[in-house]
Structures are given as C-alpha cells and as structure tokens.
Amino acid sequence: SGKEIWTREDKYQSSFLVAQDDALDFAVQNSSQNGLPDIAVSPLQGKFLYLISKSIQANRILEVGTLGGYSAIWLSRSLPAKGELVSLELKEEHAKVARENLEKAGADVSARVQIIVGPAHESLAQLKPEPQPFDLAFIDADKSQFTTYYTEAKRLIRSGGVIIIDNMIRRGGVSDPSNMDFNNVKIRELLQLLRDDSEVEATTIGTVGVKSYDGFSYIVKK
Numbered sequence: 594s595g596k597e598i599w600t601r602e603d604k605y606q607s608s609f610l611v612a613q614d615d616a617l618d619f620a621v622q623n624s625s626q627n628g629l630p631d632i633a634v635s636p637l638q639g640k641f642l643y644l645i646s647k648s649i650q651a652n653r654i655l656e657v658g659t660l661g662g663y664s665a666i667w668l669s670r671s672l673p674a675k676g677e678l679v680s681l682e683l684k685e686e687h688a689k690v691a692r693e694n695l696e697k698a699g700a701d702v703s704a705r706v707q708i709i710v711g712p713a714h715e716s717l718a719q720l721k722p723e724p725q726p727f728d729l730a731f732i733d734a735d736k737s738q739f740t741t742y743y744t745e746a747k748r749l750i751r752s753g754g755v756i757i758i759d760n761m762i763r764r765g766g767v768s769d770p771s772n773m774d775f776n777n778v779k780i781r782e783l784l785q786l787l788r789d790d791s792e793v794e795a796t797t798i799g800t801v802g803v804k805s806y807d808g809f810s811y812i813v814k815k
C-alpha cells in the first residue's frame with residue numbers, strides 16, 4: 594500500500610542521511626513512556642529544520658509547540674554557542690518531558706532553549722522583536738490558531754527571516770471543499786492570508802513518509 598512504501602522510503606533515506614543519535618532516541622522513548630502522543634517531526638524532517646536554520650545562520654529561533662522537545666533538540670543544535678530557541682508549549686507535562694530530553698542532549702543544547710508554558714497566543718503577545726528579532730519560526734501547534742501564530746511570527750522575525758508551518762496539507766483534507774473540519778477551514782484561511790500578504794513570499798512542499806501525507810509551508814518575510 595501507499596503507506597508501506599512511504600514508510601519504507603522514509604526509513605531508507607534516513608538510513609543514509611540521519612546518523613543514529615542517543616539523545617534523539619532517548620527523546621522518542623522518554624516521550625512515549627510519559628504518554629506523550631507520537632506527533633513529533635520525523636528524523637528527516639528534524640534534520641531539514643536543522644539545515645534550514647544553518648543555511649540562514651539563525652541566532653534566534655521561535656518554536657510554537659514543544660511537545661517532548663524532539664524538534665527543539667534539532668533546532669538548538671543548529672545554533673551558535675550564544676544562540677537562543679524560545680519554544681512555546683501549552684502543557685506543563687509536555688514541557689517537563691522536553692526539559693529532560695533536552696538535558697540528555699547536553700548542557701550546551703539545553704542552555705540555549707527557553708520553554709515558555711502557557712497558551713501560545715498569550716506567550717507570543719509578550720514577545721518582542723527587540724533587541725534582536727528572530728531569524729526563524731517553526732509553527733507546529735494547534736491548527737485552529739495558525740493564522741494568529743503566523744501573524745505573530747511575522748511580527749517577531751527579521752526581514753529575510755523564515756517561517757515554517759507544519760501540517761498544511763493534512764492528507765488532502767485542506768484541498769477538499771467538502772471537508773469542513775475546523776482545522777482544515779483555518780488552514781484555508783491561512784492560505785488566503787498568505788496570498789493577500791504583500792510582505793511575504795510563500796510556498797508549500799508536500800511531505801510523505803512515516804508521518805503519512807502532509808506538507809510544510811515555507812515563508813520568507815521580504
């Protein structure tokens with residue numbers, strides 16, 4: 594079936610391109626043991642985020658949706674010694690597991706990460722682009738607030754900065770007009786916002802693999 598081929602292909606590509614890593618393995622296991630849902634980005638996607646961050650030489654990264662810190666480990670590792678990742682998470686139980694996982698990844702990795710617990714729209718409202726704006730934002734939390742997260746991320750990043758938004762395709766649900774799932778409706782709204790926003794340029798790249806069929810939007814602020 595399609596899913597078997599995607600999973601096989603994903604694992605095949607990873608076996609060449611993503612090295613075995615004790616800290617990431619621990620993060621996956623410890624998150625699962627603590628009952629966190631299995632919804633972190635895949636290894637290839639984590640490395641993709643890491644490489645984007647390196648490509649733009651990010652110093653400050655904003656993440657919306659920490660979960661167990663799997664993507665946060667990748668992103669923090671992309672930063673220079675004095676870099677900073679601010680990661681927003683609603684649930685204290687998730688933040689606690691993320692702190693454990695980040696510590697396991699090393700003192701340097703965890704020291705660069707600040708997790709702010711609370712509803713992300715409230716935490717975002719407190720953040721400022723001064724004295725240093727963010728270079729990169731990764732949005733991976735509740736889809737119902739994607740438009741708010743996008744608008745806030747755009748306010749907080751520098752010109753030339755990048756916003757990556759996960760789950761933009763949702764197994765085709767977004768493009769199916771009969772599918773009125775609230776999350777899909779909100780993503781359609783975000784697409785209209787992106788179309789009408791002259792301050793950014795954006796595209797969507799479909800992703801297929803162990804996380805089934807989905808996509809990332811890649812947005813650059815002019």
Ligand code: SAM
Nearest residue numbers: 633634658660663664682683712713733734735
């Ligand atoms: N980025 C993570 C990774 O790849 O390792 C996965 C994040 S998971 C898909 C989404 C997270 O967003 C969950 O931990 C959830 O608790 C959090 N979340 C949901 N609603 C939120 C909100 N209103 N504010 C902040 N975080 C929220």
